[in-house]
Amino acid sequence: MRILLLFIMSVLFFSCNKTSEKEAYLASEEYSKAKKLIASKCYTCHNPLPANGNRIAPPMFAIKQHYLNEQTTKEDFINGVKFWIENPKEENIRMPGAVKKFGIMPKVFYAENEIELIAEYIFYNDFKRPREHKKRSSKKTEKKPLNETTKIEKVKSYISETQSLLAQNLIGKINKEGTINAIEFCNLKALKLTDSIAKNHNVTINRISDKYRNSFNKASKEEEGYIKIFKEAIKNKKESKPIIVNNINGENIYFPIKTNGLCLQCHGKVGGELKEDTYKKIKELYPKDMAIDYDINQIRGAWKVTIK
Ligand code: HEC
Ligand code: HEC
Numbered sequence: 001m002r003i004l005l006l007f008i009m010s011v012l013f014f015s016c017n018k019t020s021e022k023e024a025y026l027a028s029e030e031y032s033k034a035k036k037l038i039a040s041k042c043y044t045c046h047n048p049l050p051a052n053g054n055r056i057a058p059p060m061f062a063i064k065q066h067y068l069n070e071q072t073t074k075e076d077f078i079n080g081v082k083f084w085i086e087n088p089k090e091e092n093i094r095m096p097g098a099v100k101k102f103g104i105m106p107k108v109f110y111a112e113n114e115i116e117l118i119a120e121y122i123f124y125n126d127f128k129r130p131r132e133h134k135k136r137s138s139k140k141t142e143k144k145p146l147n148e149t150t151k152i153e154k155v156k157s158y159i160s161e162t163q164s165l166l167a168q169n170l171i172g173k174i175n176k177e178g179t180i181n182a183i184e185f186c187n188l189k190a191l192k193l194t195d196s197i198a199k200n201h202n203v204t205i206n207r208i209s210d211k212y213r214n215s216f217n218k219a220s221k222e223e224e225g226y227i228k229i230f231k232e233a234i235k236n237k238k239e240s241k242p243i244i245v246n247n248i249n250g251e252n253i254y255f256p257i258k259t260n261g262l263c264l265q266c267h268g269k270v271g272g273e274l275k276e277d278t279y280k281k282i283k284e285l286y287p288k289d290m291a292i293d294y295d296i297n298q299i300r301g302a303w304k305v306t307i308k
Helices: 002-026 029-041 060-067 074-086 096-102 112-124 148-186 192-201 221-235 261-267 276-285
Strands: 203-208 243-247 250-258 299-307
Touching: 002 029, 002 112, 029 112, 060 074, 060 112, 074 112, 148 192, 148 203, 148 250, 148 261, 148 276, 148 299, 192 203, 221 243, 221 250, 221 299, 261 276
Parallel strands: none
Antiparallel strands: 203 299, 243 250, 250 299
């Protein structure tokens, strides 16, 4: 009897131990740190929310499924994720379907302790499967007058379409031929598809920056002001609202462009994420380049959509 009691008590003890381990983690400083890290470093591509046709990488939910089973210990899990991030190569993939669909994940520089924090977060956090809404196939463009919010929603969708095309092109090119050969692929004009999006919707899409690489993308004085507003919003951890400006040529709508890890290969610190030889090539093409020294989650510039 006593042994049975002891047995029951120890079972209770151990199972409580497991949930309390998770609870302790959820209340820890590591948890809140990791939550911010993963949002800025991983969700840019691994959007946990429905991406409505604009997905550029599998959601975290799916990744966790492929890296965790009943036998996986926390340590194994963290090591598995860490190994992948440091060695994102064809021979190490566990998600061949995702590679086919999105191309292989680009190698991005992350500090080791950051990867560990993020991996621990993925281990404990319960991700939900995002319920994707199928995008309606492009019907003939409707000519109804749009009210302000649906107009902004539309413009937003053109931008996310363009943005994911740009990212896919960059990632694909970087993976196949390396960063240097991908340099020209951050040019919107290189994307024939941007033009077709713009033509289909009767808008023009450009990017502007206060610290531009190509002077064609130079922000005007007023536009520098809009970029400042976006920077302030980030500083105050507020979500930026698009800025709408009417003038004689039509209406311009501005949205912030933020950096993520991928961008730093060409817009980061020289000698750090931005390798010397990559920078040399950039300087050859753009002798007056100013678009370096960025960190992640900073305002790189703005999308400018002009509605005629
Ligand atoms: C620039 C976009 C991008 C960023 C940023 C990014 N990933 Fe990925 N990741 C991808 C793509 C695309 C895939 C799917 C193709 C593949 O498996 O390589 C992927 C796949 C993965 C996989 C599964 C790999 C496999 O096939 O076994 C893991 C794990 C992963 N990412 C973790 C992370 C973590 C953690 C972060 C943040 C530190 C992160 N990724 C940031 C694009 C990105
Ligand atoms: C492989 C190198 C490379 C990568 C990676 C890269 N860029 Fe660029 N970026 C460039 C080059 C080159 C230009 C100049 C393009 C042109 O001539 O219009 C540029 C231009 C831009 C511009 C237009 C303003 C300007 O400075 O001329 C923006 C905005 C921009 N990049 C944002 C980003 C963001 C955001 C990312 C990450 C998602 C990124 N870039 C990743 C190379 C890169």
